[in-house]
Amino acid sequence: MENRYGTLASWVYDLDKPIGRSFGDIEFYAQRLHDCRGPILEPAVGNGRVLLPLLREGLDVQGFDASEEMLERCRAHARHLGLEPALSCQRFESFAYEQRFAAVIVPAGSFQLVTDFAQARAVLRRFREHLQADGRLIIDLDPCGALIRNEGSTRSWTVSDDEWLTLTEQPLHVDFVDQTRHSYLRYEHWCHGRLASAELERFSLRWWGVAEFELLLRQEGFTDICVFADYQPGQAPKQGCAMISFEARRT
Ligand SMILES: C[S@@+](CC[C@H](N)C(=O)[O-])C[C@H]1O[C@@H](n2cnc3c(N)ncnc32)[C@H](O)[C@@H]1O
Known part of the structure; x- marks a missing residue:
């Protein structure tokens, strides 16, 4: 299965992106949502960062x-902070709630983990169906420059003196027609110089053009679309920016 985020992947995520680790996004979302009175849904909530x-x-x-x-991991961090968020195991493609949300944030x-165009479109439709009238959708997308590279990488995280985790990314294929990048992620857990466990995950992401995504949002019933670069309200995306955020309202 693709984009699995299994045991070692979750551990690495927690070490690499612990709770509160911000790329400017936490402050951005807090600011955009400060006047939001209704419930908010975060699909793909991960470790609760x-x-x-x-x-x-x-x-x-x-x-x-x-x-x-x-x-x-999210539940454990929440318990530690004395919080009890409602969390459930569901997928983008099939999630369902009785209630409707004032905002959906991704x-x-x-969202780029949904690599099939038709499925991505259906997920946007599902987001819309789960928004209250006038509810807002806020989604971040990596610019395509971050995905079209075809080189691999190895990174490591120290757990203790004699224990560490490594992640080796081996690129498989960049598909310029389907706008997707496919790779293998090999996670390894090393203890006292021995390999304690290893997991291999197939990882795929889709990139989107800015105008393409804006058109799709409109087609799926969103309006008042704003596009921001690098979590700076008022800053339009430009060459070299690191993240592009879309905010749109349910019509
Ligand atoms: C990059 S992490 C993001 C976690 C968190 N939202 C954050 O900002 O740190 C991506 C998350 O998407 C989840 N995921 C992958 N495919 C998914 C799918 N089809 N439906 C729901 N979640 C999915 C993974 O399990 C993982 O926790």
Whole structure:
């Protein structure tokens, strides 16, 4: 299965992007949502890096994720902070709630994990159906420059003196027709110089053109679309920016 975020991937995520680690996104979301009175949904909530700080700001946020391992980490961090967010194991493609939300937020480029165009379109439709009249959708997308590279990488994280984790990314294929990048992610857990466990995940992401995504949002019933670069309200995307955020309102 693609984009699995299993046991070692979740551990690495937690070490690399712990609760509250911000790329400017936590402050951006807190600012955009400060007047949001209704419930907020964060699909692909992960370890709660964004959800937990927003809850502590007094916002009413809940989330879902496809990975039980990521959710378990989110629950543990929430318990540690004395918080009890509503969390469930669901997927972008099939999630369902009785209630309707004042906002749906998708930080960190997680929407790009949906690589099939028709499915991505259906997910946007599902987001819309789950918004209250006038509710807002805020989504971050990595610019395509971050994805079209075809080189691999190795990174490591120290757990203790004799224990560490490594992540090796081996690129497989960049598909310029489907606008997707496919790679293998090999996670390894090393203890006392021995390999304790390893996991291999197939990882795929889709890139979007700015105008393409704006058109799709309009087609799926969103209006009042604003596009920001690098979490700076009022700053339009330009060559070299690191993240592009779309904010749109349900018609
Ligand atoms: C980059 S992490 C983002 C976590 C968190 N939102 C943040 O900003 O730090 C992506 C998350 O998407 C989840 N995910 C991957 N595919 C998914 C799917 N089809 N439906 C729901 N969640 C999915 C993964 O399990 C992972 O927790």
